[in-house]
Amino acid sequence: MTGGRRPGHGEDVGSHRTPEGRRHDVGKEATKPPGFPTVTPGLNDAATTNQAARTRAFAQHVEPEIDVLLRVARTLTGSWADAEDLVQDTLIRAYRGLESFDGAHPRAWLLTILRNTNINSHRRQRPDLLDADDSPERHTPAFGATSTPSPEQTVTDRELGEDLQRAVAALDPKFSTVLLLVDVDDLTYSEVADVLGIAVGTVTSRLSRARKRLRHDLNANARRSS
Amino acid sequence: MSTLSTMWTCHWAGRRIQRYLDADPAAPLTAQEAHRLHRHLATCAKCASAAEDFRGLRRALATWSQHRTPDPQLAARVRDTARQLIAEDAG
Ligand SMILES: [Zn+2]
Numbered sequence: 011m012t013g014g015r016r017p018g019h020g021e022d023v024g025s026h027r028t029p030e031g032r033r034h035d036v037g038k039e040a041t042k043p044p045g046f047p048t049v050t051p052g053l054n055d056a057a058t059t060n061q062a063a064r065t066r067a068f069a070q071h072v073e074p075e076i077d078v079l080l081r082v083a084r085t086l087t088g089s090w091a092d093a094e095d096l097v098q099d100t101l102i103r104a105y106r107g108l109e110s111f112d113g114a115h116p117r118a119w120l121l122t123i124l125r126n127t128n129i130n131s132h133r134r135q136r137p138d139l140l141d142a143d144d145s146p147e148r149h150t151p152a153f154g155a156t157s158t159p160s161p162e163q164t165v166t167d168r169e170l171g172e173d174l175q176r177a178v179a180a181l182d183p184k185f186s187t188v189l190l191l192v193d194v195d196d197l198t199y200s201e202v203a204d205v206l207g208i209a210v211g212t213v214t215s216r217l218s219r220a221r222k223r224l225r226h227d228l229n230a231n232a233r234r235s236s
Numbered sequence: 237m238s239t240l241s242t243m244w245t246c247h248w249a250g251r252r253i254q255r256y257l258d259a260d261p262a263a264p265l266t267a268q269e270a271h272r273l274h275r276h277l278a279t280c281a282k283c284a285s286a287a288e289d290f291r292g293l294r295r296a297l298a299t300w301s302q303h304r305t306p307d308p309q310l311a312a313r314v315r316d317t318a319r320q321l322i323a324e325d326a327g
Binding site for chain 1 (some may be wrong): 252255261262289290293301305313317
């Protein structure tokens with residue numbers, strides 16, 4: 011990790027505003043220089059207190075969600091390396107935005123920041139790929155390579171898994187992303203709506219179409235092979 | 237039950253089976269809808285088989301989750317880098 015894309019001090023992260031409305035106002039804080047949050051120069055005690063409060067809030071609201079953010083970022087970008095960059099940037103923006111965060115629904119708030127961060131980056135999006143980690147070093151067991159089935163997995167399970175992977179990969183990314191976020195990453199409909207910037211109704215309709223398509227494809231496969 | 241009425245009920249059920257299985261707080265069925273759907277699934281083989289397939293699909297996809305869980309070292313690295321940047325911000 012070079013960390014080359016990390017937002018530097020004083021970077022104007024608010025300059026990349028998207029035209030869509032935001033459900034959580036996450037970029038407002040960026041107009042202030044990050045080193046001097048809200049305090050008047052000279053009030054060092056207040057600055058220290060403020061700093062300590064933000065660090066505490068970060069540990070309380072943000073750090074517990076890092077795993078979920080990484081999963082979601084992995085689904086959106088297609089690789090752990092890109093997920094790491096995206097989440098890193100998201101965490102810094104979240105830290106800068108803590109003052110305007112009311113403490114309710116930290117996951118929804120963070121997912122919205124992650125979405126905006128992802129839009130603002132020029133990262134290529136590859137939501138459709140299940141195994142996009144193509145460099146060998148990313149296939150270490152620690153990263154969960156899928157090639158070794160557990161001993162209790164039956165042949166049928168493995169075949170179903172392969173058919174299923176093919177069927178999911180054949181879906182339009184618009185549909186597979188929603189499917190993966192709900193059924194694999196275990197997000198709620200409204201969390202998916204937050205991270206993709208779409209309505210809950212759109213989440214349910216895409217999900218429903220994705221699953222119907224998968225059911226159709228898998229049943230067709232089963233008929234062919236019997 | 238007439239064929240048309242059965243078809244209509246299957247259509248009605250088909251639009252609710254997934255929400256019924258997901259039980260997501262953002263798109264709940266009313267108690268009445270759930271009750272009616274439950275009764276339909278008990279008597280209609282076609283819809284019951286769809287529900288069974290969707291259950292199986294969810295189970296299969298849930299097993300992918302373990303392969304897509306971030307390495308604890310990755311999560312720790314991300315957290316530590318964030319803490320470090322925060323500390324620099326403070327200093
Ligand atoms: Zn039916």
